[in-house]
Amino acid sequence: MIKRMVSAGARAFLVALVIAMPAMMLPGVTADTAQMVALLSLVAAALTFVEYVSDYPSLIEFRDAAPYNRMRFIALFVTILLMCSISRGQVYHTHFSDFLTLIGGKIGVAMDFPFSPVRLMVLLVPEGTSSRELDMLRTSAGLAYLISLVTLLLFVAFVRLLNWPIRHGAFNFWVNLPLFDPTAGGDILNRLKRDSHVNVALGFLLPFLIPAVLQAASAYAYKVSLADPQTLIWTMSAWAFLPASLIMRGVALMRIADLIEEKRRRAYAQAELHAAA
Numbered sequence: 001m002i003k004r005m006v007s008a009g010a011r012a013f014l015v016a017l018v019i020a021m022p023a024m025m026l027p028g029v030t031a032d033t034a035q036m037v038a039l040l041s042l043v044a045a046a047l048t049f050v051e052y053v054s055d056y057p058s059l060i061e062f063r064d065a066a067p068y069n070r071m072r073f074i075a076l077f078v079t080i081l082l083m084c085s086i087s088r089g090q091v092y093h094t095h096f097s098d099f100l101t102l103i104g105g106k107i108g109v110a111m112d113f114p115f116s117p118v119r120l121m122v123l124l125v126p127e128g129t130s131s132r133e134l135d136m137l138r139t140s141a142g143l144a145y146l147i148s149l150v151t152l153l154l155f156v157a158f159v160r161l162l163n164w165p166i167r168h169g170a171f172n173f174w175v176n177l178p179l180f181d182p183t184a185g186g187d188i189l190n191r192l193k194r195d196s197h198v199n200v201a202l203g204f205l206l207p208f209l210i211p212a213v214l215q216a217a218s219a220y221a222y223k224v225s226l227a228d229p230q231t232l233i234w235t236m237s238a239w240a241f242l243p244a245s246l247i248m249r250g251v252a253l254m255r256i257a258d259l260i261e262e263k264r265r266r267a268y269a270q271a272e273l274h275a276a277a
Contacts, residue, residue, distance in 0.1 A: 108142030117207035199250030
């Protein structure tokens with residue numbers, strides 16, 4: 001029990017750290033913004049602690065199926081840390097920030113080709129924007145999208161090559177999928193495959209849909225200003241992290257469906273053998 005509480009407390013602290021990182025690292029943060037960020041960090045930390053200290057989670061999926069959530073957290077942590085370092089380097093220059101800016105700029109230029117998600121994000125910049133802000137947006141978009149792609153490829157490798165999630169033991173379906181309602185009707189296998197296809201499709205479409213939604217919001221409702229460093233960091237993080245998370249969830253659900261299908265096949269074969277005997 002003590003080990004579980006310490007582990008849950010460490011996870012809660014790391015989640016709070018990620019949320020507070022831009023406010024702590026970027027210069028010129030107002031007192032009101034700092035208070036709001038502190039409140040959000042505490043709420044997220046409390047929710048994470050409760051989810052991981054309990055025997056049965058209610059929100060977090062694949063809690064006991066490492067490294068699914070660890071990979072997602074590391075990807076988000078690295079994305080926010082790198083973008084915060086680059087933004088802070090615009091005011092307080094260091095060798096590390098200059099190196100990140102140089103590498104990130106090259107990545108952004110390489111991924112800024114016609115009809116790419118990065119190009120769609122760059123097109124959000126209004127006319128009259130300085131070249132410095134444009135380069136900053138391109139750099140952030142390129143880095144965030146590259147990190148999400150690498151994370152996705154690593155997870156697929158874990159699933160296909162390292163036999164996730166049953167490499168270290170049995171997979172508890174109901175503990176790791178608390179949001180899956182068994183009473184909703186229909187065969188569980190078909191529902192898992194359907195949800196998997198929906199998640200993968202949304203994950204592929206969101207990098208193209210989010211820029212369109214932001215453009216429409218800027219034109220008809222609230223104008224999103226990506227010139228603000230915190231807005232830029234969280235927008236780029238969400239734009240890259242959410243689609244990757246959806247695709248990872250789709251791959252994971254399809255893997256669980258394959259395991260259930262294989263178990264059913266073995267059960268049917270064994271029943272036929274007993275019937276024949």
